[in-house]
Amino acid sequence: MEKWSKKHLLGIKDLSRREIDIILELSASFKEISKREVKKVPALRGKTIVNIFFENSTRTRMSFELAAKRLSADVVNFQSSASSLNKGETIVDTIKTLEAYHPDIMVIRISSPAALYLLQKYTKASIVNCGDGKNEHPTQALLDMFTVKEKLGTLENLNVLIVGDVLHSRVARSNIFGFQKYGAKITVCGPTTMIPYDFENMGVDITYDFDTAIKKADVIIMLRIQNERLKSSFFPTIREYVDKFSLTEERYKLRKKNALILHPGPVNWDVEISSALKEKVHPLILEQAENGLAVRMGVLYLVGTEKRSL
Amino acid sequence: MEKWSKKHLLGIKDLSRREIDIILELSASFKEISKREVKKVPALRGKTIVNIFFENSTRTRMSFELAAKRLSADVVNFQSSASSLNKGETIVDTIKTLEAYHPDIMVIRISSPAALYLLQKYTKASIVNCGDGKNEHPTQALLDMFTVKEKLGTLENLNVLIVGDVLHSRVARSNIFGFQKYGAKITVCGPTTMIPYDFENMGVDITYDFDTAIKKADVIIMLRIQNERLKSSFFPTIREYVDKFSLTEERYKLRKKNALILHPGPVNWDVEISSALKEKVHPLILEQAENGLAVRMGVLYLVGTEKRSL
Amino acid sequence: MEKWSKKHLLGIKDLSRREIDIILELSASFKEISKREVKKVPALRGKTIVNIFFENSTRTRMSFELAAKRLSADVVNFQSSASSLNKGETIVDTIKTLEAYHPDIMVIRISSPAALYLLQKYTKASIVNCGDGKNEHPTQALLDMFTVKEKLGTLENLNVLIVGDVLHSRVARSNIFGFQKYGAKITVCGPTTMIPYDFENMGVDITYDFDTAIKKADVIIMLRIQNERLKSSFFPTIREYVDKFSLTEERYKLRKKNALILHPGPVNWDVEISSALKEKVHPLILEQAENGLAVRMGVLYLVGTEKRSL
Numbered sequence: 001m002e003k004w005s006k007k008h009l010l011g012i013k014d015l016s017r018r019e020i021d022i023i024l025e026l027s028a029s030f031k032e033i034s035k036r037e038v039k040k041v042p043a044l045r046g047k048t049i050v051n052i053f054f055e056n057s058t059r060t061r062m063s064f065e066l067a068a069k070r071l072s073a074d075v076v077n078f079q080s081s082a083s084s085l086n087k088g089e090t091i092v093d094t095i096k097t098l099e100a101y102h103p104d105i106m107v108i109r110i111s112s113p114a115a116l117y118l119l120q121k122y123t124k125a126s127i128v129n130c131g132d133g134k135n136e137h138p139t140q141a142l143l144d145m146f147t148v149k150e151k152l153g154t155l156e157n158l159n160v161l162i163v164g165d166v167l168h169s170r171v172a173r174s175n176i177f178g179f180q181k182y183g184a185k186i187t188v189c190g191p192t193t194m195i196p197y198d199f200e201n202m203g204v205d206i207t208y209d210f211d212t213a214i215k216k217a218d219v220i221i222m223l224r225i226q227n228e229r230l231k232s233s234f235f236p237t238i239r240e241y242v243d244k245f246s247l248t249e250e251r252y253k254l255r256k257k258n259a260l261i262l263h264p265g266p267v268n269w270d271v272e273i274s275s276a277l278k279e280k281v282h283p284l285i286l287e288q289a290e291n292g293l294a295v296r297m298g299v300l301y302l303v304g305t306e307k308r309s310l
Numbered sequence: 311m312e313k314w315s316k317k318h319l320l321g322i323k324d325l326s327r328r329e330i331d332i333i334l335e336l337s338a339s340f341k342e343i344s345k346r347e348v349k350k351v352p353a354l355r356g357k358t359i360v361n362i363f364f365e366n367s368t369r370t371r372m373s374f375e376l377a378a379k380r381l382s383a384d385v386v387n388f389q390s391s392a393s394s395l396n397k398g399e400t401i402v403d404t405i406k407t408l409e410a411y412h413p414d415i416m417v418i419r420i421s422s423p424a425a426l427y428l429l430q431k432y433t434k435a436s437i438v439n440c441g442d443g444k445n446e447h448p449t450q451a452l453l454d455m456f457t458v459k460e461k462l463g464t465l466e467n468l469n470v471l472i473v474g475d476v477l478h479s480r481v482a483r484s485n486i487f488g489f490q491k492y493g494a495k496i497t498v499c500g501p502t503t504m505i506p507y508d509f510e511n512m513g514v515d516i517t518y519d520f521d522t523a524i525k526k527a528d529v530i531i532m533l534r535i536q537n538e539r540l541k542s543s544f545f546p547t548i549r550e551y552v553d554k555f556s557l558t559e560e561r562y563k564l565r566k567k568n569a570l571i572l573h574p575g576p577v578n579w580d581v582e583i584s585s586a587l588k589e590k591v592h593p594l595i596l597e598q599a600e601n602g603l604a605v606r607m608g609v610l611y612l613v614g615t616e617k618r619s620l
Numbered sequence: 621m622e623k624w625s626k627k628h629l630l631g632i633k634d635l636s637r638r639e640i641d642i643i644l645e646l647s648a649s650f651k652e653i654s655k656r657e658v659k660k661v662p663a664l665r666g667k668t669i670v671n672i673f674f675e676n677s678t679r680t681r682m683s684f685e686l687a688a689k690r691l692s693a694d695v696v697n698f699q700s701s702a703s704s705l706n707k708g709e710t711i712v713d714t715i716k717t718l719e720a721y722h723p724d725i726m727v728i729r730i731s732s733p734a735a736l737y738l739l740q741k742y743t744k745a746s747i748v749n750c751g752d753g754k755n756e757h758p759t760q761a762l763l764d765m766f767t768v769k770e771k772l773g774t775l776e777n778l779n780v781l782i783v784g785d786v787l788h789s790r791v792a793r794s795n796i797f798g799f800q801k802y803g804a805k806i807t808v809c810g811p812t813t814m815i816p817y818d819f820e821n822m823g824v825d826i827t828y829d830f831d832t833a834i835k836k837a838d839v840i841i842m843l844r845i846q847n848e849r850l851k852s853s854f855f856p857t858i859r860e861y862v863d864k865f866s867l868t869e870e871r872y873k874l875r876k877k878n879a880l881i882l883h884p885g886p887v888n889w890d891v892e893i894s895s896a897l898k899e900k901v902h903p904l905i906l907e908q909a910e911n912g913l914a915v916r917m918g919v920l921y922l923v924g925t926e927k928r929s930l
């Protein structure tokens with residue numbers, strides 16, 4: 001089998017189709033491990049993984065922490081709020097100090113979009129991006145693609161609709177990069193204030209008409225509205241948002257029969273998706289969380305054992 | 311030896327006498343392990359335990375975390391305050407998402423009394439209740455019973471006195487269910503505002519006269535006054551409380567010679583118990599903490615390996 | 621080889637020269653382990669280490685946590701802010717309760733200087749001091765000495781200059797005790813309000829003239845100015861401080877050719893040290909962090925396996 005050669009996972013943009021295939025195939029076998037009696041393999045025994053969160057995210061941190069433990073790595077968590085960043089230390093200084101511990105992998109969440117490309121200069125560790133501002137959230141896109149491939153049997157030439165606050169969404173960007181590599185036709189849909197004008201340069205269609213767009217979509221990715229946005233000037237009233245961009249029961253009926261509804265979770269019910277649809281759509285969204293753990297095990301395994309052939 | 315068949319530990323109420331005996335016997339052997347050079351057995355290797363705390367409790371969380379580690383399980387902690395619950399997610403959604411990681415055991419503390427009976431529908435994991443509102447705190451009662459059995463040699467037909475804020479106490483309820491299974495005569499004692507009227511239906515005696523009640527008791531369980539109660543309308547002045555319900559030196563002299571003084575800790579000295587008695591009563595209260603770790607190892611072992619015979 | 625006989629590491633003051641040598645030699649081999657593919661040895665498998673932080677310190681806690689994990693110990697963290705200390709429990713009661721878990725090592729940070737000598741009465745565990753108020757921070761001094769020995773080849777008869785807020789500095793005190801055991805001539809330098817008068821009794825020289833003192837120093841330890849001090853009455857204006865006690869480019873030129881610049885980190889650039897010197901001085905400061913992990917592994921190993929001969 002082929003060798004994996006990427007040191008970091010900074011974004012989906014940098015990955016080849018073949019590399020995505022390798023991750024997804026490997027993750028499928030890790031999904032099985034998490035269902036066993038003994039949910040643990042010695043793959044990364046003696047390796048050190050540092051989870052570095054300059055922004056808070058319990059779910060993503062837990063998913064990576066558990067992925068690391070099931071691979072038998074040693075994990076330590078670094079949260080900026082409790083750290084010396086409060087004392088005026090820069091992010092680069094923090095990374096350099098953590099580098100002094102010779103970690104094998106740094107899993108980093110950070111608010112600044114270009115930061116990880118900068119930070120890779122300061123560490124010999126593999127960096128796994130788990131959210132860098134508005135830029136990318138590659139493991140989220142990988143788990144979305146994993147879910148789609150598992151459910152639809154293919155990633156080829158899909159019609160993908162992404163709905164909501166596209167402007168601030170690293171999930172949207174990573175998914176666009178990912179699905180496009182498999183020939184997807186991508187449409188983004190949301191309030192005018194939340195669709196970046198330059199997205200046309202990314203080769204996606206822009207629409208403000210959810211009702212029409214949903215009819216053609218094979219995959220519908222509902223983005224999460226961040227609480228802090230709800231009060232911002234970008235955002236219309238909730239009633240107006242729901243009226244036009246929420247997945248309501250009426251809109252759900254308009255979808256193609258096998259269309260998948262994805263959401264990065266947790267859902268704001270009755271904002272992004274009507275709670276009347278919970279029984280129908282929640283099971284798949286929860287399976288996304290399960291797949292997220294599998295995909296993170298896959299990614300940590302690959303960057304953590306880069307020199308081994310698969 | 312017999313098989314253990316309970317999947318969850320939701321409360322003492324649900325346990326048979328025989329089941330309590332099994333837990334206490336097993337815990338005795340785990341107490342020995344914690345005194346060894348190598349304080350670790352491979353019993354739960356490859357199992358995943360998630361500590362889910364919707365209410366904060368450093369002590370109980372640490373006790374369970376250490377119990378899990380000494381059984382070689384992988385543990386991750388989930389604290390609601392740092393979590394997406396802040397973003398308006400429901401508790402059921404949180405449990406469903408954590409379930410996606412296929413944990414073997416969920417250790418849950420939650421403020422809502424009926425919640426765990428509801429939550430068990432949403433997970434294949436074994437649930438261990440570590441405090442559900444005013445309802446139960448079964449491992450606390452088990453460690454109390456463990457301590458009593460170790461010190462008095464028996465649990466049969468004891469005279470048990472429970473003193474303090476009985477109204478809000480899950481510790482009181484779990485102990486009542488537990489000791490009654492061994493024929494105990496139970497008396498509760500506290501301010502009128504802190505004794506639930508319907509406790510007579512539980513087959514316990516109610517008294518407001520600590521001085522008289524203490525004379526007959528084999529076991530005296532002093533409940534902790536929660537700080538938040540001190541300011542509430544339920545609570546008399548501290549001076550009035552101490553006057554009537556604190557274990558003072560005078561009252562201590564009234565007790566039966568071998569009566570045990572228990573307290574779930576940490577003690578508010580000079581509120582529940584006079585600090586003049588610290589040297590006399592604190593050692594046993596600290597041994598309760600030690601026994602708590604042993605009992606939690608026992609419980610995690612039993613629910614985590616339910617299919618094995620003992 | 622000789623046996624290690626110290627149970628605790630409470631301060632450098634208590635250590636013999638020979639004991640410091642043993643720690644530093646052992647730490648050198650642990651530094652190598654942290655560079656291996658498999659950064660883990662089974663030395664403390666089955667031992668329990670509790671990190672007890674009554675003051676917050678992400679860096680030191682992480683360093684000890686990782687050191688413990690690389691020695692295969694089980695670690696749990698106790699932070700006072702999240703704990704029952706909030707409920708009015710005393711520190712002694714907390715230690716007694718944690719003792720109930722039979723930990724092998726307690727790593728303690730605490731604001732009160734004499735506390736650890738008191739606390740050792742309440743535990744059978746080995747205590748490792750990681751900062752006790754203004755008293756000592758022994759692992760910081762050990763890592764400083766480790767760094768100096770590695771870079772200069774010797775610890776004998778050095779001229780050591782300590783600059784900054786000496787009054788509040790446990791780092792200063794531990795380093796004075798340590799380097800003096802190897803015949804060092806020590807000079808402390810800082811604002812008059814930040815030099816304790818009684819330091820002359822410790823056999824150190826006091827100066828307020830950094831420019832002159834720097835010319836003779838083999839080792840220059842720049843102390844960190846704590847943020848909370850900046851606003852205190854002890855502290856001159858920052859401009860005044862920088863003017864007299866910051867390591868500026870001009871002062872840097874005055875140093876002896878091979879003089880080492882140390883700092884416990886994180887540096888307040890342009891306060892303690894000019895950011896123009898970052899490229900020159902930061903690499904060694906980061907290597908101090910690396911050495912800190914090695915030294916902590918060494919200390920945990922020694923106190924955790926005290927009965928074994930080396």
